[in-house]
Amino acid sequence: MEIVVCIKQVPDTTEVKIDPVTNTLIRQGVPSIVNPFDKNALEAALQLKDKYGANVTVISMGPPQAKTALKECLSMGADKAVLISDRAFGGADTLATSNALAASIRKIGNVDMVFCGKQAIDGDTAQVGPETAEHLGIAQATYVSRIDIKGDTATVDRECEDGYEVIEVKLPVLISVIKAAAFEPRFPTVKGKMKANRAEIAVWSAADVKADEKKIGLAGSPTRVSKIFSPPRRVQGIIINEPTAKENVTVLLDKLAEAKIV
Numbered sequence: 001m002e003i004v005v006c007i008k009q010v011p012d013t014t015e016v017k018i019d020p021v022t023n024t025l026i027r028q029g030v031p032s033i034v035n036p037f038d039k040n041a042l043e044a045a046l047q048l049k050d051k052y053g054a055n056v057t058v059i060s061m062g063p064p065q066a067k068t069a070l071k072e073c074l075s076m077g078a079d080k081a082v083l084i085s086d087r088a089f090g091g092a093d094t095l096a097t098s099n100a101l102a103a104s105i106r107k108i109g110n111v112d113m114v115f116c117g118k119q120a121i122d123g124d125t126a127q128v129g130p131e132t133a134e135h136l137g138i139a140q141a142t143y144v145s146r147i148d149i150k151g152d153t154a155t156v157d158r159e160c161e162d163g164y165e166v167i168e169v170k171l172p173v174l175i176s177v178i179k180a181a182a183f184e185p186r187f188p189t190v191k192g193k194m195k196a197n198r199a200e201i202a203v204w205s206a207a208d209v210k211a212d213e214k215k216i217g218l219a220g221s222p223t224r225v226s227k228i229f230s231p232p233r234r235v236q237g238i239i240i241n242e243p244t245a246k247e248n249v250t251v252l253l254d255k256l257a258e259a260k261i262v
């Protein structure tokens, strides 16, 4: 089985601070990490490799330093890593990013399963996975917490607001995974780390993946960011603390009437 896992290198948001003057993120000195949901995705892929045998390739679109994220994935057990990196990919929105990833997955060829995290902790859109599946013309299952494979069919649990659905889907399929207990990422082994340190990471350009230049980078990005701002601070709520429940309700109703809510 041929499996691809999409990995995004993101700033460690637990370390990000807000500049109180400009209200923008202070990224300087903030360490980069593998997007946490992508580690869950890699774990899901590695479990399938352990069970059925598979070749697991991790891919990332990003600047050269994203190789560090890919090396961490190799040390966890991925077989191969590819960095998709080219100035032509710069300024990409989610549509252009997914086009670049889809072109790279096509270059790998004969892929049975593509894994993504449910979302990236910086961009947070959760669009790249589903868009990639659309470009590739394959099925998709999102927010997945369990996977079972029989022949050419995957049976998955898919989280919903009020529970979960069990769905069957034919391979090839793109699966985006959530932080499920079943996908708790394994730790890299010492042997894995040594292998990762020695590994050569292939770097593919836009020409290498035969990407349509109108569909990647800024040219392929229809999204325009018109404004970025911090939401206004919410005023503190009112605490009603009268001696009895009846008095609390009376005061509450008076306040709701005052605000013309009742």
Ligand SMILES: Cc1cc2nc3c(=O)[nH]c(=O)nc-3n(C[C@H](O)[C@H](O)[C@H](O)COP(=O)(O)OP(=O)(O)OC[C@H]3O[C@@H](n4cnc5c(N)ncnc54)[C@H](O)[C@@H]3O)c2cc1C
Pocket (backbone or CB within 6 Å): 006, 007, 008, 009, 035, 037, 038, 041, 059, 060, 061, 062, 090, 091, 092, 093, 094, 095, 097, 098, 101, 115, 116, 117, 118, 119, 120, 121, 122, 123, 124, 125, 126, 127, 128, 129, 221, 223, 224, 225
């Ligand atoms: C107008 C515009 C311009 C932008 N310009 C830039 C820019 O110049 N430079 C820049 O760095 N960003 C830029 N971005 C942000 C960029 O579009 C997003 O970082 C990217 O498309 C991923 O979206 P997301 O973070 O919401 O990922 P999500 O859709 O939330 O990610 C879901 C999953 O998709 C996969 N995935 C996402 N991104 C990648 C990736 N790069 N490689 C491999 N797998 C991935 C991961 O598995 C991830 O868990 C721009 C965004 C917009 C809207």
